Amino acid sequence: MSRFAIEGRTYRVIPQAADDFRLSGSNLSQYYVRSLSGQMIPLSSVISVSTIVQPNVRSQYQQLNSITIQGMMMPPNTLGDGLQFLEQELKNIAPKGYRAGYEGESRRYVQEGNSFLFLFGASLILIYLVLSAQFNSFRDPLVVLVSVPLSLFGALLPLALGWETLNIYTQVGLLTLVGLIAKHGILIVDFANRLEQEGKDRFEAVAEAATMRLRPILMTTFATVLGVLPLLLANGAGAASRFAMGLMIAAGMCVGTLFTLFVLPTFYPRLGRAQSSQ
Template identity: 30%
Template sequence: QLVLLATNGAWVRLGDVAEVVIESGPPQIRRDDVQRRVVIQSNVGDRDMGSLVDELRERIGAEVDLPPGYSVVFGGQFENQKRAQQRLMIVVPLSLGLIFLLLYFAFSSVGQALLIMLNVPLALIGGIAALYLSGQYLSVPGSIGFIALFGVAVLNGVVMVNAINQNVDAGLDVPQAVFDGALSRLRPVLMTAAIAALGLIPMLLSHGVGSEVQRPLATVVVGGLASSTLLTLFVLPALYATFSKWAQANRR
């Protein structure tokens, strides 16, 4: 019954010139690059986001016949995660390369730098095993945890190798220098790993808001410290002795 003024100056009712129907519709129309879009939001639980998106893409491609001009794009946290992963693909190798260069300048030996860098693979194994046993998935916070873990693992290796080098410089033969160095660095290495791990226990056991970020990081560091500490205390001294014998044999 709404009365409107026509262009010729006459008054007409809206119902005479249009059909008025009340229907449900979107509260707002979203556009991106002049293209209309519909946003569907959901939370992901009990699995990693990457595998879920891969499965969704596969099922949509097999079961959904999209009309011409329609497409499905995944964004939000998944898009942010992909960007972060691309940055980490550059940051992680760069960090390891810088660590190796610093070790080389500190010890003036490629062999000893590589020896200390052997802490990294075992720390990596421990971190991945901890994620698997805890039912978690590798995420961006977990990847950042690996970077922090590599620093602590290499630090323990530096402490051990430096102590052995000091014993060798003091005139001890290699087997005795390795034994005394490993024994003297036992407490510092254990204390460093224990303090770092204990400091992350609250994050490891958290279940509140933000725990999805804190727990993977803490799990990686704690698990990796456990395995890398064993390497530092037992495997690294043995490899040092083996490397020294091989180097002496080559010099002869």
């Protein structure tokens, strides 16, 4: 309507009615405007009022108009199940030309989730090759790696119970668990090889090795579980991701340790390389 200047700056004058006169669209009928003849006429005689629904924000994704769907997966459903469901529903209900994009955890899952099996297999191969060089044998590393599927069973148990879902953070925890649990098998196999070289029977050697290495194995497990305890008790921003990784490591180490002590010795006489006595 007008402008005014203060301290060298010009500001627009924007009139506004009091709160009581702008609570609803029907209040517009109480306003009057001046016609060309100078008479005051009600505003309702020159305009019509209708109520429509529109989004309060027009968001964009990659310079395209978009809407954002947010949700949280309930166990036992995984993030992959949720994304697959949404993609299928989008094909059924969305008009032609619409497509799906991903943000946040979903984006990381789509970009990196397909590479989990490759990374997991590559980690097993790398550990096997390193152990083969350490033991100078292609059979002893197989005994060590027996503890890996056993620990994975323990790590996946919370997922089956609905405590967590399979996502990028639990996958990172599973990859970390492979390297941690392999140390238990190394302790038993290495000590059993030494006892066998001293002339002891293979069954006797692995039984004594499991007994003698019990304390170091338990200490390693307790230290690892206590190390990830802050991840399990974390709160605030990022607590969900830290809890997922910590849960995989803690559950896998606890269950994997028990299986390693009782199951791995039964594989040593059958898979391990015979050691010549000295």
